[in-house]
Structures are given as structure tokens and as C-alpha cells.
Amino acid sequence: MEPPLTDSPSTQTTRTYLELTPTEQPLDPATVQAQFKRLHQLTTSADQPWYRSLFTSEPRPTIEWLLATDGDPDTPLHYYVGIDDPDALDHLEQLVRTLVPNEYELDQTEWHPINLLPMPTPTPDEEDESDSEVNPTPTLQAVEFHGSADRREDWQTRLTPFEAFTESADTRLPLAAIVEALAGATCPTVYQTLLRPYRDWTGDAADRCYRLERGLDTPAQRAVDSIFPAPEADGVDDPETNTRLEELDAKNARRSFVVNARVVAVTEPGDSRPTDLEGITSAFEAASRTCYSIDATHDADEKAHSIYEDLTSRTVHLPDYDTLTSKLRGPRTRVVAS
Structure with missing residues (x-):
């Protein structure tokens, strides 16, 4: 199994993002499909000796999409798009500008998820126990999405195509459920999707x-x-x-992505399953299809802290459908989509 791909340590406190301000103008399915093909062709600017290019492919970037709320229903959601190679940001901006309607505002800004989701620090000493009762430590809650295949290689089959959610007024994009959940959230919450171009599996x-x-x-x-x-x-x-x-x-098979999607919320102590996350766990059920579905797990404590670290460090977990662990517990891992 390949190790996860991590951008930077979670101690970093600022990154350059593209901040989107959407309007009611809908996305065009044909434009989305065309621009995601171009996103797949993005390469990093990392320098390497000429002879290495004879034996290895060009480095591929990780593209990050974020939805963030500070937990105040009166404050609008923030939409961010970023990339792990700062020198590729201008190219990414050109692609995103073409991807979204002209009415959307698009600006570069400095931000980092850790600014909204500070890691809760427990009281270290027993002598501080009385203070912790007065000011209890917030806790982390997390949701992580997984691809679940009926057979080990069913990740090669389809999810519900994007255009199927735009064919009638009775359907809506799965992301709408996440937007609604975050819009009504009462605690700081960040949703993250990481896209990394996958190899050609023709x-x-x-x-x-x-x-x-x-x-x-x-x-x-x-x-x-x-x-x-x-x-x-x-x-x-x-x-x-x-x-x-x-x-x-x-x-x-030539244009697919490894997709990691997760949500982290800083919640009040004792709130083991905040209602803010209820609508999120089932958000992608409609994207499931005949042989391949998207499931979600809700986690707290150590697992939530691990997901928090993955979110803040842009960690991409690669598919593991062919590993022994996957064979023993069933084919369930991160999503490969095209």
C-alpha cells in the first residue's frame, strides 16, 4: 500500500487560496466536465533533473476545495480553492474562472483551516480540574467519506454522473446537503475535498x-x-x-481522480453527535450507483484528531482496494472518480 501524500505540517498557519463568492447562477455540466479534464492535466512546478523525466512522470498536484463556517448562522459560508504548489495557483485560477459562471466573484486570499479549527488542548494537570469544569475543553467531531465497492474492482464502475443532478427541478447536487448543513451549523466546521489526478488505468x-x-x-x-x-x-x-x-x-480511464472528502467540527464538550453533522453523513448517498457507493463514518476522540490532522495537512490517502486489509474487511476505501 502506498503511503499517504501530505502537503505540509499542520503547524503552517497561512496559505494562499482562491475565495469564491457564488451566486444563484447554476454550474453548466458540460463546462464542469471540460474543465475537470483540464484540471487533470495540471502539473506541479517542481524542478527535477532532465534524466528523471525519462523514468518518472511529471509530479501531479493536489487540488483542495473547502467550505467553511465559523458557526454563526448570520455569517455567510466561505468557499475556498487551493493547490499544494503555490506556483501553480495562477493556472488554477484560470481554470476555476472558466469552470464557474462569470457572475461568481473570485479573489486570492490568505487563510488556513487551522485558523477556524484550532486544535482543542486538554487541561494538562489535575490541579486544573476545577477550572476545566468551569471552562470545559471543546472536542473534535469528524465525518469521513469512503468508496464502497461490491467487488474489489468495482471502483472502476460509475458513480452517478454530474448531469443527472441537473436534469430536473426535483433533483439537486449532493453538495447542496453539505452547504445546508454548514449554513445552519452552530459550531466552527470545515468541509474538505482533495483531488489528486490518478494514473491511467486503461x-x-x-x-x-x-x-x-x-x-x-x-x-x-x-x-x-x-x-x-x-x-x-x-x-x-x-x-x-x-x-x-x-x-x-x-x-x-485516462482522466480520473483520487478523491478524499472529510468534515471536521469543533463542538461543545459532551456533544458526542452534533446535529450539524447529521445531514452530512448521508450527503453523497445520491451519488452512489449500481456497484459502487459512497458511505460515511462519524468519528470522535482519537480518530477525529487523526482526520483533523489529515485536513489541516492536506493528506491524500491513496486507494487500497488490492491490499490484504481491504480483502479481509471488504472493498472499502477512498474514492476514485472520473
């Missing part, structure tokens, strides 16, 4: 299609076939197999 997709068409997709199917080989079939009659083949064909 060969993996072709190999998967070959196995699906021959009924050799699962280990059990391959074990049976090794003993009782099945005759060549003219076509595929199984509806589930046809669904997987259709969704594989619709995916763009």
Missing part, C-alpha cells in the same frame, strides 16, 4: 472487460473455471455483468 479496464465477458471476474469464478472450463459464449446474458461492462465503457 489497461486495467481492458483486462477487467475481458474477464467479465468470460465469466472470470471473481476468484470463485476463476477457481471453478480452472477445474471445469466453460465453453466460449457468443455474448453476455447476465444483467449485472452487462451493467458493469456498460459502466466501464462509459468511464474515462
